[in-house]
Amino acid sequence: MSKRQLAMVMDLNKCIGCQTCTVACKTQWTNRNGREYMYWNNVETYPGTGYPKNWMELGGGFDAAGDLQPGVIPNLEADYGVPWDYNYESLMGGQADSHTFHPHVSPTWGPNWDEDEGAGMFPQDNYFFYLPRICNHCTNPGCLSACPRDAIFKREEDGVVLVDLDRCQGYRYCIAGCPYKKIYFNPKISKSEKCILCFPRVEQGLPPACAQQCVGRIRFVGFLDDEESQVYKLVHKYKVALGLRSDYGTQPNVYYIPPTESPAKFDAEGKIIEGSTRLPIEELEKLFGPEVHGAIKTLKAEMQKRKETGVSELMDLLIAYQHSDMFRLDNNYYQQVAKENKRNPLAPVDTRYIAGKFTTKGHTQTLFGGHTAGGHH
Amino acid sequence: MKKLLTSILALGVCASAALAAEPLITAAKVANVNDATVWEKAKFETVTLYPQTAIEFNDKKANELTAKAKAKKAQVAAVHDGKNIALMVKWADKTKDVQGIKCSDTYSDGFAVQFAAATKKPQPLPYIGMGSEGRPVIVHLQKATAKVYEPNGNKDVGMQINRQQTGVFGKELADFDAKVAALANTDFERVFVAEGFRSLTEIKDKSVQSSAAMTYVPGGWNGSLVRPLKDQYVNLNGTVPVSIAVWDGTNMGRNGLKNLSSWVAINLEGQKPNAAMVAELTTDAKGDAAKGKEAAMTNGCNGCHQLEATDAKSFMGPALHNAGGYSTAAYLRESILKPSAVVVPGYNRNAHANTPWYNIEKGKRVSTMTDFSFLDKETVDNIVAYLKTLKAEAE
Ligand code: SF4
Ligand code: SF4
Numbered sequence: 001m002s003k004r005q006l007a008m009v010m011d012l013n014k015c016i017g018c019q020t021c022t023v024a025c026k027t028q029w030t031n032r033n034g035r036e037y038m039y040w041n042n043v044e045t046y047p048g049t050g051y052p053k054n055w056m057e058l059g060g061g062f063d064a065a066g067d068l069q070p071g072v073i074p075n076l077e078a079d080y081g082v083p084w085d086y087n088y089e090s091l092m093g094g095q096a097d098s099h100t101f102h103p104h105v106s107p108t109w110g111p112n113w114d115e116d117e118g119a120g121m122f123p124q125d126n127y128f129f130y131l132p133r134i135c136n137h138c139t140n141p142g143c144l145s146a147c148p149r150d151a152i153f154k155r156e157e158d159g160v161v162l163v164d165l166d167r168c169q170g171y172r173y174c175i176a177g178c179p180y181k182k183i184y185f186n187p188k189i190s191k192s193e194k195c196i197l198c199f200p201r202v203e204q205g206l207p208p209a210c211a212q213q214c215v216g217r218i219r220f221v222g223f224l225d226d227e228e229s230q231v232y233k234l235v236h237k238y239k240v241a242l243g244l245r246s247d248y249g250t251q252p253n254v255y256y257i258p259p260t261e262s263p264a265k266f267d268a269e270g271k272i273i274e275g276s277t278r279l280p281i282e283e284l285e286k287l288f289g290p291e292v293h294g295a296i297k298t299l300k301a302e303m304q305k306r307k308e309t310g311v312s313e314l315m316d317l318l319i320a321y322q323h324s325d326m327f328r329l330d331n332n333y334y335q336q337v338a339k340e341n342k343r344n345p346l347a348p349v350d351t352r353y354i355a356g357k358f359t360t361k362g363h364t365q366t367l368f369g370g371h372t373a374g375g376h377h
Numbered sequence: 378m379k380k381l382l383t384s385i386l387a388l389g390v391c392a393s394a395a396l397a398a399e400p401l402i403t404a405a406k407v408a409n410v411n412d413a414t415v416w417e418k419a420k421f422e423t424v425t426l427y428p429q430t431a432i433e434f435n436d437k438k439a440n441e442l443t444a445k446a447k448a449k450k451a452q453v454a455a456v457h458d459g460k461n462i463a464l465m466v467k468w469a470d471k472t473k474d475v476q477g478i479k480c481s482d483t484y485s486d487g488f489a490v491q492f493a494a495a496t497k498k499p500q501p502l503p504y505i506g507m508g509s510e511g512r513p514v515i516v517h518l519q520k521a522t523a524k525v526y527e528p529n530g531n532k533d534v535g536m537q538i539n540r541q542q543t544g545v546f547g548k549e550l551a552d553f554d555a556k557v558a559a560l561a562n563t564d565f566e567r568v569f570v571a572e573g574f575r576s577l578t579e580i581k582d583k584s585v586q587s588s589a590a591m592t593y594v595p596g597g598w599n600g601s602l603v604r605p606l607k608d609q610y611v612n613l614n615g616t617v618p619v620s621i622a623v624w625d626g627t628n629m630g631r632n633g634l635k636n637l638s639s640w641v642a643i644n645l646e647g648q649k650p651n652a653a654m655v656a657e658l659t660t661d662a663k664g665d666a667a668k669g670k671e672a673a674m675t676n677g678c679n680g681c682h683q684l685e686a687t688d689a690k691s692f693m694g695p696a697l698h699n700a701g702g703y704s705t706a707a708y709l710r711e712s713i714l715k716p717s718a719v720v721v722p723g724y725n726r727n728a729h730a731n732t733p734w735y736n737i738e739k740g741k742r743v744s745t746m747t748d749f750s751f752l753d754k755e756t757v758d759n760i761v762a763y764l765k766t767l768k769a770e771a772e
Contacts, residue, residue, distance in 0.1 A: 034478070059437055070437035076481040146435050148632055148722075150575045166579070169567075171632045172482075176436045185481040190522065190565070 002159035011257040017130040021210035034188030040195035052079040061179030061248030071176035081110030127278035135182040135195035136252030146177025179248035205331030222328040229328040242288040404455035410463035419454035426636035427702030431695035439629035474626025484626040487520035488600040499657035519589035522565040616651035662706040669763030702768030716746035
């Protein structure tokens with residue numbers, strides 16, 4: 001377990017499914033061949049097949065006894081979807097053979113393929129909500145436990161889970177072991193890659209790109225032990241933010257405020273059924289565990305309190321007035337850690353991430369050539 | 378020998394497999410190991426490669442595919458020219474699996490040849506597969522992979538770039554593409570040094586000048602390796618212990634999901650063989666296997682280890698139902714007497730929280746297995762002889 005843990009809270013009542021977070025992540029981190037199909041951040045419609053397809057049925061995670069469960073590794077074409085491109089060049093270049101856009105492959109699947117189908121009967125009781133997902137930077141990561149090469153590590157200073165690309169040999173047991181299927185195989189370099197919680201940004205005091213760009217301002221980022229952080233207040237003080245599928249035993253560190261504000265159902269005459277909600281509580285219980293009842297109760301009570309008295313710290317938090325409050329990332333903290341470890345806080349990429357944890361024998365070359373693993377610059 | 382045969386038959390273990398001690402390979406002295414014609418005259422010996430089943434990994438489909446894995450027979454020959462040693466490994470594989478660059482769940486066929494760094498004393502040799510503390514191994518790995526888009530040709534993932542973000546356009550991009558095509562590395566060849574589980578480290582500084590290749594011929598693969606007899610990692614002379622592993626992509630093989638031989642002795646022609654090493658690697662274990670089985674039961678080995686393939690899996694300790702195939706008698710003996718000499722980490726360090734395979738004491742893995750050095754020598758010999766009978770039948 002790491003000394004401190006960075007965490008993110010996502011308020012599902014506010015996510016509008018705009019995918020701005022997805023794009024922010026994608027443009028920031030698809031800087032290497034083979035990452036094209038990976039959505040480190042994705043926003044799926046719930047209920048739905050999700051991304052990768054039916055990820056909740058692919059195994060991994062731990063059982064009640066703490067034993068890692070076997071899992072299935074998704075197929076790029078069938079379960080993630082091959083990323084396709086259009087013939088921009090020939091079209092823009094005015095080549096005679098192409099007057100229309102067409103994709104370079106015939107896609108059969110992709111993220112959000114079954115967008116917004118949801119469940120129930122339209123228009124009486126249909127429902128859906130958006131579920132943005134990133135790697136949970138678990139306290140007990142299934143990916144890490146599954147790796148026979150010790151190529152996955154959890155940073156001491158903030159609990160960020162990273163793949164040591166020097167040690168990774170592309171065995172992919174991590175993918176089987178992650179119950180969220182949030183670790184991906186890069187077939188071009190034959191190594192696993194995953195969300196890095198934008199640690200190079202975080203170390204500069206900036207939130208992860210997905211959180212900063214979020215249009216709905218649904219995301220809060222901070223250290224779980226920082227009582228001043230909104231993350232702490234939402235998770236520990238008000239207990240309204242819950243882990244996704246915490247029954248997988250990985251102790252996820254991305255927390256969700258469950259959706260409470262779904263529309264009411266219609267009766268046979270098309271009239272609103274007072275007090276009804278379209279979201280079946282069983283579905284929420286499946287995702288967020290039995291604590292969801294308490295969380296919803298607290299949320300409703302605070303809403304009521306706000307209506308009656310005009311005061312509610314919880315509502316103020318959830319309105320998310322200021323980025324500076326939503327993201328409490330003590331820049332000084334990382335500078336201190338860097339100093340203690342004789343690391344350059346401005347290093348664009350963590351040396352451990354690229355150069356290898358155990359490669360101290362001088363057999364490796366690092367990203368910047370000439371330098372050895374460990375301290376440099 | 379007759380007595381051993383009867384008792385083995387009584388145990389219901391494949392008699393021929395149990396009796397076949399590993400062959401002795403002679404590396405003929407040739408003028409130049411890189412001359413392909415040397416293999417026409419080379420003498421191939423049959424080496425059996427056993428499914429490595431000590432640890433179960435968490436890939437559901439792979440586990441289903443390999444549930445009843447059998448041993449494979451490979452044909453192995455070696456030559457040397459005084460400077461370099463070359464090996465040729467031929468093994469049957471009905472399906473050619475090349476790891477593509479557009480798929481997340483396919484695996485390649487591959488093979489590896491392993492050398493022990495210290496080769497003077499046969500006891501103890503490094504742990505087969507991963508080496509052990511103070512007893513390093515060098516592993517040469519070759520996988521069948523498709524062309525890799527690798528701009529700098531150095532397997533340096535930090536320099537991988539995306540063409541959308543290269544910031545070069547037009548002619549520059551074309552030049553860049555041409556350079557990539559020229560540098561694209563079709564060859565997934567890796568060399569590692571290891572000194573025990575989880576210490577496998579890729580040697581990237583080109584300090585090992587080796588060259589491996591795989592060619593698919595109808596029905597199987599021919600894998601070759603050329604490496605120096607002497608470099609900063611190994612100094613091969615007299616009798617060289619090597620071990621061979623092959624992977625089958627169809628069975629989603631990779632890492633431990635493979636077939637592995639025991640240490641096999643190769644005599645370098647024209648040099649004085651190491652008699653002790655040859656004896657250790659080519660003769661059967663002394664001891665009475667039937668009595669050894671009894672002793673294993675009375676001492677409760679099956680409480681933690683899956684001994685025979687038919688026993689229920691427990692994974693409280695490494696499964697031993699193929700241990701007789703790929704382990705030397707000396708290693709098995711050492712494991713009984715000094716369980717912490719080589720510790721196999723479970724596939725999952727968090728599993729079995731109440732019954733871990735090992736504890737970390739002063740930074741070292743200490744096995745939770747009792748040390749059985751209180752047993753008399755004969756009983757240990759018998760148990761070793763029994764364990765040596767534990768191995769899958771060959772395909
Ligand atoms: S969500 Fe998956 S990939 Fe991320 S830390 Fe947890 S187990 Fe690992
Ligand atoms: S940017 Fe924010 S509101 Fe938009 S999909 Fe992502 S999490 Fe939801």
